[in-house]
Amino acid sequence: SYAIGVDIGGTKIAIAIVDKSGKLLEQEVIPTDVDILPENMIHRINESISTIIDHAGIALKEIDGIGIGSPGPLDSKSGIITCPPNLKNWIDVPIVKEIGTYFGLPVTLENDANAAAVAEKWLGAAKECVDFAYVTISTGIGAGFYVDGKLLSGSRGNAGDIGHAVVDPSYGQCSCGQYGCLEYIASGTAIARRGSKIKGKELTTKQIFSLFHEGDEHITTYIHDVFQKIGVACVSIINTLDPEKIVIGGGVSKVGDPLFQAVTDYVRQNALNPAGRRTPVVPATLDQNAGVIGAAALCYNI
Ligand code: ADP
Numbered sequence: 001s002y003a004i005g006v007d008i009g010g011t012k013i014a015i016a017i018v019d020k021s022g023k024l025l026e027q028e029v030i031p032t033d034v035d036i037l038p039e040n041m042i043h044r045i046n047e048s049i050s051t052i053i054d055h056a057g058i059a060l061k062e063i064d065g066i067g068i069g070s071p072g073p074l075d076s077k078s079g080i081i082t083c084p085p086n087l088k089n090w091i092d093v094p095i096v097k098e099i100g101t102y103f104g105l106p107v108t109l110e111n112d113a114n115a116a117a118v119a120e121k122w123l124g125a126a127k128e129c130v131d132f133a134y135v136t137i138s139t140g141i142g143a144g145f146y147v148d149g150k151l152l153s154g155s156r157g158n159a160g161d162i163g164h165a166v167v168d169p170s171y172g173q174c175s176c177g178q179y180g181c182l183e184y185i186a187s188g189t190a191i192a193r194r195g196s197k198i199k200g201k202e203l204t205t206k207q208i209f210s211l212f213h214e215g216d217e218h219i220t221t222y223i224h225d226v227f228q229k230i231g232v233a234c235v236s237i238i239n240t241l242d243p244e245k246i247v248i249g250g251g252v253s254k255v256g257d258p259l260f261q262a263v264t265d266y267v268r269q270n271a272l273n274p275a276g277r278r279t280p281v282v283p284a285t286l287d288q289n290a291g292v293i294g295a296a297a298l299c300y301n302i
Protein backbone atom coordinates (compact mmCIF):
# COMPACT_ATOMS: atom_id res chain seq x y z
CA SER A 1 0.00 0.00 0.00
CA TYR A 2 0.96 3.61 -0.54
CA ALA A 3 0.38 7.10 0.80
CA ILE A 4 0.36 10.48 -0.90
CA GLY A 5 2.28 13.32 0.75
CA VAL A 6 1.58 16.98 0.03
CA ASP A 7 4.06 19.51 1.43
CA ILE A 8 2.73 23.05 1.07
CA GLY A 9 5.24 25.90 1.24
CA GLY A 10 5.16 29.60 0.52
CA THR A 11 7.10 29.17 -2.73
CA LYS A 12 6.48 25.59 -3.82
CA ILE A 13 4.30 22.56 -3.18
CA ALA A 14 5.84 19.08 -3.29
CA ILE A 15 3.54 16.12 -3.97
CA ALA A 16 4.77 12.52 -3.80
CA ILE A 17 3.78 8.88 -3.59
CA VAL A 18 5.58 7.19 -0.72
CA ASP A 19 5.56 3.48 -0.01
CA LYS A 20 5.46 1.75 3.40
CA SER A 21 9.27 1.70 3.59
CA GLY A 22 9.49 5.47 3.07
CA LYS A 23 10.62 5.24 -0.54
CA LEU A 24 9.54 8.09 -2.77
CA LEU A 25 8.09 6.51 -5.93
CA GLU A 26 6.97 9.51 -7.87
CA GLN A 27 7.16 13.23 -7.18
CA GLU A 28 5.97 16.51 -8.63
CA VAL A 29 6.82 20.01 -7.48
CA ILE A 30 4.58 22.90 -8.47
CA PRO A 31 5.08 26.59 -7.72
CA THR A 32 2.80 28.12 -5.09
CA ASP A 33 0.84 30.93 -6.68
CA VAL A 34 -0.36 33.05 -3.76
CA ASP A 35 -2.19 35.43 -6.12
CA ILE A 36 -4.78 32.94 -7.36
CA LEU A 37 -7.73 31.74 -5.31
CA PRO A 38 -6.83 28.91 -2.92
CA GLU A 39 -9.49 26.65 -4.50
CA ASN A 40 -7.71 27.03 -7.86
CA MET A 41 -4.38 26.16 -6.23
CA ILE A 42 -6.01 23.11 -4.63
CA HIS A 43 -7.33 22.14 -8.04
CA ARG A 44 -3.71 22.16 -9.30
CA ILE A 45 -2.70 20.00 -6.33
CA ASN A 46 -5.47 17.51 -7.19
CA GLU A 47 -4.33 17.40 -10.83
CA SER A 48 -0.77 16.80 -9.70
CA ILE A 49 -1.84 13.98 -7.40
CA SER A 50 -3.75 12.39 -10.32
CA THR A 51 -0.69 12.73 -12.57
CA ILE A 52 1.73 11.02 -10.20
CA ILE A 53 -0.78 8.23 -9.48
CA ASP A 54 -1.03 7.73 -13.26
CA HIS A 55 2.75 7.76 -13.74
CA ALA A 56 3.28 5.26 -10.95
CA GLY A 57 0.65 2.95 -12.47
CA ILE A 58 -1.07 2.57 -9.11
CA ALA A 59 -4.81 2.07 -8.56
CA LEU A 60 -6.62 4.50 -6.27
CA LYS A 61 -7.64 1.61 -4.00
CA GLU A 62 -3.97 0.83 -3.29
CA ILE A 63 -3.61 4.24 -1.65
CA ASP A 64 -4.24 4.39 2.10
CA GLY A 65 -4.65 8.14 2.30
CA ILE A 66 -3.31 11.61 1.65
CA GLY A 67 -1.27 13.51 4.24
CA ILE A 68 -0.84 17.28 4.08
CA GLY A 69 1.85 19.32 5.79
CA SER A 70 1.03 23.00 5.69
CA PRO A 71 2.23 26.22 7.27
CA GLY A 72 0.08 27.10 10.27
CA PRO A 73 -2.02 28.40 11.84
CA LEU A 74 -4.43 25.66 10.87
CA ASP A 75 -7.14 23.53 12.41
CA SER A 76 -6.34 19.88 11.91
CA LYS A 77 -9.55 18.73 13.59
CA SER A 78 -11.79 20.50 11.08
CA GLY A 79 -9.25 20.17 8.24
CA ILE A 80 -8.92 23.89 7.66
CA ILE A 81 -5.90 26.03 6.86
CA THR A 82 -6.73 29.12 8.90
CA CYS A 83 -4.42 32.03 8.00
CA PRO A 84 -0.74 31.31 7.28
CA PRO A 85 1.30 34.55 6.99
CA ASN A 86 3.05 33.35 3.82
CA LEU A 87 -0.12 32.15 2.04
CA LYS A 88 -1.83 35.49 2.08
CA ASN A 89 -5.22 34.64 0.51
CA TRP A 90 -5.60 31.35 2.35
CA ILE A 91 -8.18 32.28 4.95
CA ASP A 92 -10.22 29.37 6.37
CA VAL A 93 -9.53 27.03 3.45
CA PRO A 94 -11.26 23.63 3.91
CA ILE A 95 -8.44 21.74 2.20
CA VAL A 96 -9.16 18.33 3.76
CA LYS A 97 -12.73 18.35 2.45
CA GLU A 98 -11.72 19.63 -1.01
CA ILE A 99 -8.99 17.03 -1.58
CA GLY A 100 -10.80 14.23 0.27
CA THR A 101 -14.00 14.61 -1.76
CA TYR A 102 -12.09 14.75 -5.04
CA PHE A 103 -10.35 11.41 -4.46
CA GLY A 104 -12.65 9.72 -1.96
CA LEU A 105 -9.66 9.07 0.31
CA PRO A 106 -8.97 9.90 3.96
CA VAL A 107 -6.95 13.11 4.29
CA THR A 108 -4.85 14.14 7.31
CA LEU A 109 -3.63 17.70 7.92
CA GLU A 110 -0.78 18.75 10.20
CA ASN A 111 1.49 21.76 10.40
CA ASP A 112 4.69 21.43 8.34
CA ALA A 113 7.11 21.24 11.28
CA ASN A 114 5.05 18.43 12.82
CA ALA A 115 5.13 16.56 9.50
CA ALA A 116 8.92 16.90 9.33
CA ALA A 117 9.15 15.62 12.91
CA VAL A 118 7.18 12.52 11.85
CA ALA A 119 9.67 11.96 9.01
CA GLU A 120 12.66 12.19 11.39
CA LYS A 121 10.91 9.69 13.66
CA TRP A 122 10.13 7.32 10.78
CA LEU A 123 13.45 7.36 8.95
CA GLY A 124 15.80 9.93 10.43
CA ALA A 125 17.68 11.03 13.54
CA ALA A 126 14.85 10.21 15.93
CA LYS A 127 14.14 6.64 14.76
CA GLU A 128 14.64 5.02 18.15
CA CYS A 129 13.11 7.83 20.18
CA VAL A 130 9.89 7.69 22.18
CA ASP A 131 10.19 11.30 23.41
CA PHE A 132 11.99 13.88 21.29
CA ALA A 133 11.75 17.38 19.90
CA TYR A 134 12.39 18.36 16.30
CA VAL A 135 13.16 22.03 15.70
CA THR A 136 13.44 23.52 12.22
CA ILE A 137 15.37 26.76 11.79
CA SER A 138 14.82 28.05 8.27
CA THR A 139 13.03 31.11 6.88
CA GLY A 140 10.92 30.80 10.02
CA ILE A 141 11.19 28.54 13.07
CA GLY A 142 8.86 25.69 14.02
CA ALA A 143 8.97 22.49 16.00
CA GLY A 144 7.30 19.13 16.43
CA PHE A 145 7.23 17.15 19.68
CA TYR A 146 6.86 13.43 20.29
CA VAL A 147 5.54 12.67 23.75
CA ASP A 148 5.13 9.08 24.99
CA GLY A 149 5.72 7.81 21.44
CA LYS A 150 3.07 9.99 19.83
CA LEU A 151 3.19 13.23 17.89
CA LEU A 152 1.93 16.02 20.13
CA SER A 153 -0.66 17.58 17.88
CA GLY A 154 -2.46 19.89 20.27
CA SER A 155 -6.18 20.64 20.20
CA ARG A 156 -6.01 22.01 16.62
CA GLY A 157 -2.68 20.72 15.23
CA ASN A 158 -0.68 23.79 16.13
CA ALA A 159 1.37 22.38 19.01
CA GLY A 160 5.10 23.03 18.88
CA ASP A 161 5.16 26.59 17.62
CA ILE A 162 8.38 27.31 19.46
CA GLY A 163 9.19 30.12 16.98
CA HIS A 164 6.98 32.39 19.04
CA ALA A 165 8.35 31.47 22.43
CA VAL A 166 9.96 34.52 24.00
CA VAL A 167 13.68 34.09 24.60
CA ASP A 168 14.93 37.69 24.88
CA PRO A 169 12.56 40.70 24.76
CA SER A 170 15.48 43.14 24.28
CA TYR A 171 15.67 42.10 20.61
CA GLY A 172 12.47 43.95 19.74
CA GLN A 173 8.95 43.26 18.56
CA CYS A 174 8.04 40.20 16.49
CA SER A 175 5.36 40.31 13.78
CA CYS A 176 3.10 38.41 16.21
CA GLY A 177 3.14 41.32 18.65
CA GLN A 178 5.31 39.81 21.39
CA TYR A 179 8.85 40.99 22.08
CA GLY A 180 11.87 38.74 21.57
CA CYS A 181 10.38 35.61 20.00
CA LEU A 182 12.89 32.92 19.00
CA GLU A 183 11.88 33.34 15.34
CA TYR A 184 12.46 37.09 15.55
CA ILE A 185 16.02 36.40 16.74
CA ALA A 186 17.27 33.18 15.15
CA SER A 187 15.42 32.51 11.86
CA GLY A 188 17.26 32.98 8.56
CA THR A 189 15.13 36.08 8.00
CA ALA A 190 16.08 37.51 11.40
CA ILE A 191 19.79 36.84 10.89
CA ALA A 192 19.76 38.64 7.53
CA ARG A 193 17.91 41.60 9.07
CA ARG A 194 20.06 42.07 12.16
CA GLY A 195 23.35 41.04 10.53
CA SER A 196 22.78 43.64 7.80
CA LYS A 197 22.19 46.26 10.47
CA ILE A 198 25.42 45.31 12.25
CA LYS A 199 27.45 45.56 9.02
CA GLY A 200 25.64 48.67 7.82
CA LYS A 201 24.68 47.15 4.46
CA GLU A 202 22.09 44.82 2.95
CA LEU A 203 23.36 41.23 3.29
CA THR A 204 21.70 37.82 2.83
CA THR A 205 21.69 35.12 5.51
CA LYS A 206 24.29 33.22 3.47
CA GLN A 207 26.57 36.28 3.30
CA ILE A 208 26.29 36.77 7.06
CA PHE A 209 27.30 33.14 7.61
CA SER A 210 30.24 33.57 5.19
CA LEU A 211 31.44 36.46 7.35
CA PHE A 212 30.96 34.22 10.40
CA HIS A 213 33.09 31.46 8.83
CA GLU A 214 35.76 34.05 7.91
CA GLY A 215 35.87 35.11 11.57
CA ASP A 216 34.46 38.65 11.20
CA GLU A 217 34.59 39.98 14.76
CA HIS A 218 31.19 41.67 15.11
CA ILE A 219 29.32 38.98 13.20
CA THR A 220 30.99 36.21 15.23
CA THR A 221 29.92 37.83 18.50
CA TYR A 222 26.43 38.32 17.13
CA ILE A 223 26.02 34.77 15.75
CA HIS A 224 27.24 33.25 19.02
CA ASP A 225 24.53 35.25 20.72
CA VAL A 226 21.96 33.83 18.28
CA PHE A 227 23.18 30.27 18.99
CA GLN A 228 22.83 30.95 22.70
CA LYS A 229 19.20 32.02 22.21
CA ILE A 230 18.56 28.73 20.40
CA GLY A 231 20.09 27.14 23.50
CA VAL A 232 17.62 29.04 25.70
CA ALA A 233 14.72 27.62 23.67
CA CYS A 234 16.19 24.10 23.87
CA VAL A 235 16.50 24.35 27.66
CA SER A 236 12.84 25.37 27.86
CA ILE A 237 11.93 22.36 25.71
CA ILE A 238 14.01 20.05 27.92
CA ASN A 239 12.60 21.48 31.16
CA THR A 240 9.04 21.26 29.82
CA LEU A 241 9.00 17.92 28.00
CA ASP A 242 12.04 15.93 29.20
CA PRO A 243 12.90 14.57 25.71
CA GLU A 244 15.59 11.96 25.03
CA LYS A 245 16.98 14.06 22.23
CA ILE A 246 16.56 17.33 20.33
CA VAL A 247 16.89 17.14 16.54
CA ILE A 248 17.55 20.39 14.69
CA GLY A 249 16.93 20.77 10.94
CA GLY A 250 16.23 23.55 8.43
CA GLY A 251 18.57 25.68 6.31
CA VAL A 252 20.23 27.56 9.17
CA SER A 253 21.17 24.27 10.90
CA LYS A 254 23.45 23.56 7.89
CA VAL A 255 25.98 25.84 9.55
CA GLY A 256 26.69 22.65 11.49
CA ASP A 257 29.19 22.16 14.30
CA PRO A 258 29.43 25.71 15.68
CA LEU A 259 25.66 25.76 16.22
CA PHE A 260 25.40 22.25 17.69
CA GLN A 261 28.42 22.83 19.94
CA ALA A 262 27.10 26.15 21.26
CA VAL A 263 23.59 24.80 21.88
CA THR A 264 24.95 21.64 23.52
CA ASP A 265 27.19 23.70 25.83
CA TYR A 266 24.28 25.91 26.83
CA VAL A 267 22.12 22.86 27.55
CA ARG A 268 24.95 21.24 29.58
CA GLN A 269 25.08 24.30 31.80
CA ASN A 270 21.48 25.37 32.06
CA ALA A 271 18.97 22.53 31.88
CA LEU A 272 17.39 22.07 35.26
CA ASN A 273 17.93 18.43 36.02
CA PRO A 274 21.27 16.63 35.69
CA ALA A 275 19.92 14.07 33.20
CA GLY A 276 18.35 16.85 31.14
CA ARG A 277 21.73 18.58 30.89
CA ARG A 278 23.02 15.55 28.99
CA THR A 279 20.24 15.67 26.34
CA PRO A 280 21.89 15.20 22.93
CA VAL A 281 21.24 17.98 20.41
CA VAL A 282 21.81 16.52 16.95
CA PRO A 283 21.32 17.43 13.27
CA ALA A 284 18.31 16.16 11.32
CA THR A 285 19.35 13.46 8.86
CA LEU A 286 16.67 13.75 6.17
CA ASP A 287 17.14 16.18 3.30
CA GLN A 288 14.63 18.52 1.69
CA ASN A 289 12.22 15.61 1.16
CA ALA A 290 11.50 15.37 4.89
CA GLY A 291 8.40 17.55 4.47
CA VAL A 292 6.72 15.45 1.81
CA ILE A 293 7.76 12.11 3.35
CA GLY A 294 6.50 13.26 6.74
CA ALA A 295 3.22 14.40 5.18
CA ALA A 296 2.72 10.96 3.64
CA ALA A 297 3.68 9.33 6.94
CA LEU A 298 0.75 11.09 8.62
CA CYS A 299 -1.40 8.37 6.99
CA TYR A 300 0.68 5.60 8.57
CA ASN A 301 0.40 6.43 12.28
CA ILE A 302 4.17 6.65 12.86
P1 ADP B 1 12.53 27.03 3.80
O1 ADP B 1 12.47 28.08 4.85
O2 ADP B 1 11.96 27.51 2.49
O3 ADP B 1 12.00 25.71 4.24
P2 ADP B 1 15.36 26.27 4.24
O4 ADP B 1 15.03 25.28 5.28
O5 ADP B 1 16.39 25.91 3.23
O6 ADP B 1 14.09 26.80 3.43
O7 ADP B 1 15.87 27.58 5.01
C1 ADP B 1 16.23 28.70 4.35
C2 ADP B 1 17.08 29.57 5.27
O8 ADP B 1 18.27 28.87 5.64
C3 ADP B 1 17.53 30.80 4.53
O9 ADP B 1 17.51 31.91 5.42
C4 ADP B 1 18.95 30.44 4.12
O10 ADP B 1 19.75 31.58 3.93
C5 ADP B 1 19.43 29.62 5.28
N1 ADP B 1 20.52 28.69 4.89
C6 ADP B 1 20.52 27.82 3.88
N2 ADP B 1 21.70 27.13 3.82
C7 ADP B 1 22.45 27.60 4.84
C8 ADP B 1 23.77 27.31 5.33
N3 ADP B 1 24.57 26.41 4.74
N4 ADP B 1 24.21 27.97 6.42
C9 ADP B 1 23.43 28.89 7.03
N5 ADP B 1 22.19 29.23 6.62
C10 ADP B 1 21.70 28.60 5.53
Ligand code: ZN
Nearest residue numbers: 164174176181
Ligand atom coordinates in the same frame (compact mmCIF):
# COMPACT_ATOMS: atom_id res chain seq x y z
ZN1 ZN C 1 6.43 36.08 17.63
